[in-house]
Amino acid sequence: MSNQIINHYMPHEAVILERIQEGPHLFTLRMKFTDPDIQGSYVFEPGQFNMLYLYGVGDVPISIVNDPLDSHIIDHTIRVVGRVTRGIDKLKAGDRIGLRGPYGRGWPMQQSSGKDVVIVTGGLGCAPVVSVINYIEQRREEFGRLNIVQGVKHTADLIWKERYDKWRNLPNTKVLLAADVGEALWPWHVGPVTSLFDQLMFNPDNVAVMMCGPEGMMRVVCRHMLDKGVPESQLFLSMERNMQCAIGHCGHCQYGSKFICKDGPVFSYDKVRKLFQTKGF
Numbered sequence: 119m120s121n122q123i124i125n126h127y128m129p130h131e132a133v134i135l136e137r138i139q140e141g142p143h144l145f146t147l148r149m150k151f152t153d154p155d156i157q158g159s160y161v162f163e164p165g166q167f168n169m170l171y172l173y174g175v176g177d178v179p180i181s182i183v184n185d186p187l188d189s190h191i192i193d194h195t196i197r198v199v200g201r202v203t204r205g206i207d208k209l210k211a212g213d214r215i216g217l218r219g220p221y222g223r224g225w226p227m228q229q230s231s232g233k234d235v236v237i238v239t240g241g242l243g244c245a246p247v248v249s250v251i252n253y254i255e256q257r258r259e260e261f262g263r264l265n266i267v268q269g270v271k272h273t274a275d276l277i278w279k280e281r282y283d284k285w286r287n288l289p290n291t292k293v294l295l296a297a298d299v300g301e302a303l304w305p306w307h308v309g310p311v312t313s314l315f316d317q318l319m320f321n322p323d324n325v326a327v328m329m330c331g332p333e334g335m336m337r338v339v340c341r342h343m344l345d346k347g348v349p350e351s352q353l354f355l356s357m358e359r360n361m362q363c364a365i366g367h368c369g370h371c372q373y374g375s376k377f378i379c380k381d382g383p384v385f386s387y388d389k390v391r392k393l394f395q396t397k398g399f
């Protein structure tokens with residue numbers, strides 16, 4: 119699939135078709151470009167992102183969560199954290215927003231065909247990997263065993279409980295949930311996500327491990343997977359930094375010699391090992 123940038127800097131108008139409240143500060147916007155030609159030529163890959171421009175306020179990078187087969191619509195799940203996302207939170211169906219993209223390098227879906235897949239996410243819902251799960255769900259027979267591991271700090275932080283229940287019913291799929299701090303009635307594991315790793319179903323010689331979440335968590339997961347014999351080249355991380363241009367020009371997202379917007383946001387561990395091991399880089 120080609121990685122087609124519609125326009126480098128110029129946002130195009132998109133209309134919001136639907137707004138879904140996912141949790142207290144988390145919502146999904148389903149949108150499409152108002153120009154049918156632009157929408158018709160828009161293609162993306164799981165793990166890529168768009169820049170969403172709230173007119174008069176600013177723009178933010180947000181991952182695309184739907185499957186490339188559903189490219190007639192564009193879904194974004196957004197957490198309200200600051201100035202721009204607070205403004206976007208006020209939009210409703212029928213409102214307009216500026217959109218440019220898709221940008222970046224996404225997950226290695228084609229190279230992972232035929233392999234077991236382990237997805238590890240931490241924190242409050244992890245939009246970048248939802249696209250991977252959607253992708254595998256639509257092409258289930260092309261992949262081996264699927265493992266979805268989600269860790270949260272507190273049991274109350276778990277969102278999308280129904281989605282985990284749905285994913286649990288996919289063929290050849292294991293879903294494991296863990297909370298650092300448990301409460302009565304939490305039916306899943308209490309402890310770090312890595313304490314669930316003995317339950318995973320994968321062949322270390324034929325697996326792709328895809329991670330997103332806090333970098334500290336991803337470091338621990340990488341160490342565990344390397345100890346289990348998974349090659350560095352099969353560990354994939356989705357990185358986040360503040361962004362402006364999204365095309366490798368402004369330097370806001372610089373990560374050593376790389377730009378997260380252009381060379382990432384998904385990197386294989388062997389490409390960023392040194393930087394990734396240095397905290398605070």
Ligand SMILES: Cc1cc2nc3c(=O)[nH]c(=O)nc-3n(C[C@H](O)[C@H](O)[C@H](O)COP(=O)(O)OP(=O)(O)OC[C@H]3O[C@@H](n4cnc5c(N)ncnc54)[C@H](O)[C@@H]3O)c2cc1C
Nearest residue numbers: 178179180181195196197200201202203245358359360383
């Ligand atoms: C490639 C990529 C994909 C992303 N995908 C999603 C997504 O699907 N859904 C989603 O909700 N968010 C996503 N983000 C994060 C999102 O871009 C930021 O939350 C957003 O830019 C914050 O803008 P703001 O103006 O609302 O907050 P600001 O007022 O800019 O900042 C509020 C707080 O968030 C911090 N912050 C700002 N930007 C980032 C960032 N990129 N990473 C970490 N901390 C940041 C600031 O330091 C500050 O503490 C993604 C980021 C990247 C780089």
Ligand code: FES
Nearest residue numbers: 362364368369379
């Ligand atoms: S956001 Fe400008 S270089 Fe990456």
